[in-house]
Amino acid sequence: MLYFKQFYSLFITGIILALIHTGCADDQHRVTELSVDDFYFNGLLGSHGAEIARVDTNHFLITLDHAPDNPQWPNKVNFEIRQNAKGNDLTLEVEFEGGPGMSFNEYHQSWSYDGENWQPIHWEKGFRDSPQYDILEFPVFEEDHVHVGTQVPMSFETAEAMKQEWAEHPHATLHTIGESMQGRPLYRLEITDPDSPVAPEQRWGHYFANQHPGEHNSHWRMVGMADWILSDEGDEFRQRNVAHFIFFMSPDAPTHGWYRVNEEGIDMNRSYSPEGSDPDEQTHEAYEFQTDLEELMVSETPITTIWAMHTWQGIVEPLLRVGPEMGTTLGPWEDFAEIMASNDPDELIKPLAVRDSPPGFGPVSWSDGPHHQFGITAILCEGGSTFYTSEKNMESGEILIRSIDEYYNIPKE
Ligand SMILES: [Zn+2]
Numbered sequence: 001m002l003y004f005k006q007f008y009s010l011f012i013t014g015i016i017l018a019l020i021h022t023g024c025a026d027d028q029h030r031v032t033e034l035s036v037d038d039f040y041f042n043g044l045l046g047s048h049g050a051e052i053a054r055v056d057t058n059h060f061l062i063t064l065d066h067a068p069d070n071p072q073w074p075n076k077v078n079f080e081i082r083q084n085a086k087g088n089d090l091t092l093e094v095e096f097e098g099g100p101g102m103s104f105n106e107y108h109q110s111w112s113y114d115g116e117n118w119q120p121i122h123w124e125k126g127f128r129d130s131p132q133y134d135i136l137e138f139p140v141f142e143e144d145h146v147h148v149g150t151q152v153p154m155s156f157e158t159a160e161a162m163k164q165e166w167a168e169h170p171h172a173t174l175h176t177i178g179e180s181m182q183g184r185p186l187y188r189l190e191i192t193d194p195d196s197p198v199a200p201e202q203r204w205g206h207y208f209a210n211q212h213p214g215e216h217n218s219h220w221r222m223v224g225m226a227d228w229i230l231s232d233e234g235d236e237f238r239q240r241n242v243a244h245f246i247f248f249m250s251p252d253a254p255t256h257g258w259y260r261v262n263e264e265g266i267d268m269n270r271s272y273s274p275e276g277s278d279p280d281e282q283t284h285e286a287y288e289f290q291t292d293l294e295e296l297m298v299s300e301t302p303i304t305t306i307w308a309m310h311t312w313q314g315i316v317e318p319l320l321r322v323g324p325e326m327g328t329t330l331g332p333w334e335d336f337a338e339i340m341a342s343n344d345p346d347e348l349i350k351p352l353a354v355r356d357s358p359p360g361f362g363p364v365s366w367s368d369g370p371h372h373q374f375g376i377t378a379i380l381c382e383g384g385s386t387f388y389t390s391e392k393n394m395e396s397g398e399i400l401i402r403s404i405d406e407y408y409n410i411p412k413e
Contacts, residue, residue, distance in 0.1 A: 207303045215309075221393050228401050348399060
């Protein structure tokens with residue numbers, strides 16, 4: 001009996017091996033090596049002006065172009081392989097000749113077959129050793145179509161689809177407050193319980209916005225926040241608070257690979273007008289969003305906390321400018337810091353710290369500007385670029401929003 005079993009399993013193994021072998025031979029027959037025509041730089045995640053040249057079999061060199069009006073700022077390495085990827089590996093050299101301004105390889109890259117499920121891929125050299133040239137080595141692809149982008153990517157359209165889905169919840173409203181320079185909608189997602197027993201005047205207002213469009217990990221951080229607010233756990237939050245989300249202050253950026261700017265080449269986190277919105281002083285999208293913020297400030301529920309959502313190296317790093325509710329209506333800001341730490345057993349977030357004044361980017365930035373103009377609590381929420389998945393980023397956002405829920409736990413006076 002044992003003998004028969006061994007013989008039988010050998011027989012089956014043989015058949016499987018034969019099948020695999022046939023499969024491989026068949027694939028090898030079909031695989032066409034990649035050519036420059038397979039690469040596309042103008043998709044939903046693109047890299048404006050990038051050029052590609054063949055170096056060797058499945059080995060290419062991408063030369064990046066720069067952001068509008070900023071010759072030292074490379075566009076991000078975003079592209080698609082639109083066909084023929086299956087069965088090929090890929091060696092990609094990337095260079096930028098714009099001078100020592102900013103590095104395209106400061107953060108990790110990701111790749112995906114569907115533009116939704118991303119996996120990280122890391123630069124071989126890193127920006128500290130090689131700020132103008134680097135290499136990505138991709139494994140053999142199993143499908144023909146491949147998307148590549150920076151951090152954990154998010155296109156404007158992906159964000160738009162999520163916002164439209166959230167807006168189906170009766171407590172969420174998607175406002176279009178204007179249009180970008182290239183005609184994309186400027187969205188603000190608002191979440192609150194319209195039937196809450198807490199009067200609008202007694203609710204806390206929170207405003208979360210991304211200024212630098214290439215800092216996608218901060219987009220996913222906001223996804224984690226919005227998801228939680230609209231979950232059952234967020235019931236009480238929605239009664240006591242009004243949350244606003246701006247995913248892209250520069251919605252024209254992702255398709256061009258602009259890291260920090262809009263079409264005019266303005267750094268979107270240097271676009272605030274601390275003396276008040278001004279169409280002559282400000283770039284278009286910044287003016288539109290600041291006008292909208294100023295309207296919220298005179299609404300029934302003005303903004304209590306404004307969060308500028310960014311990324312830099314390391315875990316999430318919230319830097320605080322203290323507002324008037326801290327240590328008066330609510331406990332001191334240190335209570336908020338303690339709540340945050342207690343919600344964060346895996347240490348995804350650095351201890352909340354008060355920003356040394358004046359360092360920071362000054363009142364033209366979207367954290368300092370509103371603090372300067374209105375005296376409100378402002379948080380520059382940096383870090384988080386070393387999270388390599390959307391899930392980790394979302395988890396960090398959930399910790400932040402749960403902490404806001406716990407600290408702002410009584411109605412406003
Ligand atoms: Zn930033």
